[in-house]
Amino acid sequence: MTGTTVYRIVWSPGSDRLVGVCHCGADQEADDPVRLWQWLLAHPEHEAMDDRE
């Protein structure tokens, strides 16, 4: 059931930081899940993102 179009966000509580990894290999840190999902789902056009609010 695992497809190849998988977007992943890893979060360690305490660190406050989220790491998003796209199926194309691109990754991005952020501290806001809304903005990080936007960045991921923009694939293949991942834009440069200011990773702090």
Added chain:
Amino acid sequence: MSATTAFARNQWYVAAYSQEVGEELLARTICGEPIVLYRTTDGTAVGLADRCVHRRYPLSMSRRDGDRIVCGYHGFTYEPSGACVYVPAQTRIPRTARVPAYPVVEQDTLVWVWIGDPENADPADVPRVPWLDAPGWTTVRGMEPLAARYGLLVDNLMDLSHETYLHGGYIGTPEVAETPITTEVDEDAGIVRVSRRMKDVECPPFYARSTGIAGRIDRWQDIEYRPPCLYQLHSRIAPTGVEPGPDGDDRAACHAEIVYAITPETEHTTLDFWMVSRDFAVGDEEVSEYLATSNHTVVMQDVVALNALEQVIAAEPAGYQELSINIDTGGLAARRMLRDLL
């Protein structure tokens, strides 16, 4: 929102448990559509529009004549196909005298109905929930009507950190809210996964009493949400340090499958089907009784909270700006997938 945009159409939804569909006529509203469910004499589950074509009388308030339903108001009589075969006092049956029949699939003790264009219904798309009906598993279950929109239940189930606050003393322990989570959106499968792997943690009463594990545990929570209707929490409980074998053999651990069918009833109400399947204490009635009672308590804690939230949301002015933080990563992904299905 109008009824056509509030729900994802062309989808399978759980309308009932198998055990609920029988001789009696069962009324259920699914995505705003009133449906009457019953079982024909050959055992087939049937779902028809619950409105007589004549004057809209609910067929669920009528009676059966064999496999047919005889409208309790004027006697219009319908086949399981929805075709009308008798109208009172005349021989000509109008061509339009039929009620829509819903595609129905009964599988794994669940009765699924297709909401949408019947042409598009593919029974192969109905997701499997094998533990509900597999040897080596025991299931307890219930259904609570929710006076809240289904999206609130999706939010609730996607973020289990609420267990710590809303369900302390049952399934919540401090570690649930403190453990790293990984969220995955699988676009091909149409699934959101949220995984939380807790090591060397306290065992909540829900699992301590049911598994008999006395000490600290490793506790895995792997959520798999397949929008719109099916939510599964694959829960693994093992004495701390006990890992699955290299070949995947995990018989040393206890597994509970916490299954929800999240079925929109109307725009502001939901049918909350909850099931707990387990591969430990199989057939043990005392454990079943305990898990059924505890889980019902937990579900009711959510019902009270979500009903209150519905009141809040229904009363607020449009455009309220919510705040989302890291714990909402999975919930946000689920909302986006649901939006894409509309």
